Amino acid sequence: MELIDRINALYQQRFLKNASRIEKLPQSGSDRVYFRIFDNDKTVIATYNINVQENDTFITFTSHFKSKGLPVPEIYTMDDSHTIYLQEDLGKISLIDELESKGKCPEVYELYKKSLQALAKFQILGDAGLDYNLCLTAREFGKEAILSDLLYFKYYFLDTLKQPYDKQALLNDFEALAVFLRQSRFKYFMFRDFQSRNIIVNNGEVYFIDYQGGMKGSMQYDAASLLWQARAQLSDEWKSSLLNDYFGYASELLSHDVDKELFINQYKGFVLIRLLQVLGAYGFRGLFERKAQFLTSIPLALRNLKWFVENRLIGIDLPEFDRMLKIIVSDEVIEQFECIQADETTPLVVEVNSFSYKKGLPSDDSDNGGGFIFDCRGILNPGRFDEYKKLSGLDKPVQDFLEQKTKMNTFLNSVFDLIDISVENYLERGFKNLQINFGCTGGQHRSVFAAEQTARHLRNKYKLKVLANHSNRQNWVK
Template identity: 40%
Template structure:
C-alpha cells in the first residue's frame, strides 16, 4: 500500500484525500479507488505477478493507441507491481443486467440493448486491437495453441470426469482430445483472444457505452472463443432466442473489421468453441466443488451442462 501511495504522490504531486479498497475481482490483485484533493478519482492496483502486470500495462497502452475503450495507464512503479489507471466508475455490465439474470433470463429491452452494444464492440478490440500488437508481451503465453487446449481438456478429465466415477475409455478419450485440440487450432487468425470476456469485466459509462478491463490473460487466437465465453455463461441464463440475436449482432459487426466466413461455417466453428468452453467450465467447477468442497460450484454444474 505504501508503494502505491508513493507512486500516486509522484504522479499527482500531492497526498490523496482518501483511499478506498474495492471488493475483490476474483484475482490476487488489490484494487483501490484513490480520491484526489479536487474530488476526482483514479484506480490504484497492487499486483503479485510482474509478468501479469506487465501484460496488462502493455495491452492497455497498445489499445489506447488504437483508441479502444479501455482504461488509460497513468503511472507505473519501477518494478511494475503497482500502477495507476483511470477510473471507469462503479457500474459493470454484470450489475446493469442483474434484473434479467435474477428473473431467470427474462431480460428487458434496455438490458438487451446493453448486451447488443457490448457484443457489437467485441470485434473492435479483437481485430483492431490485434494490429501491431507484440504478442511476446502476453501472459502466460502468446498464443492459443494445442498445448493450452490439451491442458484445459485434461483439467476437465482429472477435476470433473474422474471424481464423478463415470466410466470412460481413457485412451480413446485422449485420442479424441488430441483431434479436438487440432481442430480448435486449425484456423490461424491475427486476432486478440480476450480469454476472460464476461459481464463483470465490462464497465459502462453514463451513456451505457462499454469499456473493457481485466484483459491481461489475452493472447493471439480465434475470435470464436470470446463469443462462446460470453454467450454460453450458465449464470447469465440467456434464452436461445436472445443468444441467437446476439450471435447475429456479432457476426454483422465482425464484417466491419475482417472478411467473414459463411454463416454455416461460422456457426459450426462457434459450436466447437461452445463445447470447449463448457468442458473448461466443468473442469473449473469440478475442482472448486469436488476438491475444495464449495457448495456454490457443485450447484452450478447442472446449469453449466444444460
C-alpha cells in the same frame, strides 16, 4: 511500508497530493488485489499484483489498445517494483450488474450488442501490430492450449466425480476435438476471459478490463464466453440474436468474405470448450480451494452444459467424450452440487451473536440449545490502534483493517466450512434453531465483523432467516 502506504505514496508522486481515503475492493478469482482511491470527486483504481510479468503485459497491451482507440482504461503510473499501478476508474457497474438489477430488458440487450460490437473491433483492430511475445502463457490458442483447457476440466472437475471411463479413449477424443478446433480460420486477438464482469458500463458505453491473459486465437471463443456465461443465464433467443449481430459486426471489419455456416459451426465447438474450461476453474477454486462462491456456481455451469449437450451438435464424432458429458449433466450429478435453500415454509432461524469474553457467553433459550462458539482473539485487534478504538466491526475502516491486515478472511472461510455442514443438516431435518457465536476481548471489533459476515454468508447461500445480535453494543467505546 504497508501496502496502503505504498499506494498512497505512488498516488502522491503521480498527482502531487495525498488521497483522502483508500478502500480495498472485493477480491474475485484472481490473486490481484484492487483498491479504489478517493480524492474529493476524483477516484482512481490501484492494482497490487506480485506477478510482474502479468502487470507488464497488461500495461503494454493497454497502451497498444489505447492507441487503436479501443475502450480500455488509461494507465497513470507504475511503481519501481512493477507490482503496483494506478489506472483510470471506469466505474463500479459491470454488465452483469446491469443484467441482474434490470433483468433481460431492451436496455440490457443493447448493452450486450454494444459489447459484441466493441469486441469485434477489439479483436480485429487490436490484433494489428500487437506483440504476441508478451502473452503470459501460449502465444496462440492452438491445439496445445485447447488440450490444456480440456485437461484442466478433466483433472479439476471430471475426476472429482469418480465416474469410471476409458481414459485413453477420452484422451483420443480430446485430441480429435483440439485438431478440429485448431483449424479455425478466424484468428485474431482473443480476450480469453470475455465475460460480463469484465465489461464496465459507464453512461451507456462499455469498457473492457482484465485482458492480460489474451493471445492469438479464434474470435468465436470470446463470443461464446460472453453469451454462455453461466451466471447470466441468457435465453436461447438472446444468444442466437446476439451471435447474429456479432457475426455482422465482424464481417464488416474483415477484408474478406466470411462463410457464416463455417463460422457458426466452429463457434459451437468453442462454446463447448469454454463451458468445460469454466467447470475446471469452478472445480479448482471451489472443490480444491474451498471458495464458496465457486461451489455455488457449479450447478449453474452444469445446467448450462446440459442445455448445450441436449441441443447442439459440433459435427465431429467423439464417442467416449459424449458418453461422459451425458453423465456429467445428469440430474444425479447436478443435484450433488446444488445447495439446499430455505423458502417461506422453512422453520429454521439462525441466531448469530458477537460477545465479549469479559462479559460472558450469550444465553440460548431455544428448545435444543447449544451451537457454535468461535474465538476471534487470535486475530489482530483493531482496538489496539487509536483510530479504531471508537469504531466497531460495523464501520468500514475497521472492516478494511480486518480484511487487509489480518487473517480474518482465512479464519472465516474455515468457519463457513464448519457451520455449513450443520446448516444443511438442520434444513433437511426441519430444525428450528441454530446459534452461532463469535467472541473477542471487548465484543466490539473482531467478533462484530465476524458475526456480520457470517450472517451475510448464510443469507446469500441458503436464503435463511438470520438474526444478527451484538450483545456488548451498550459497552462499546464511544
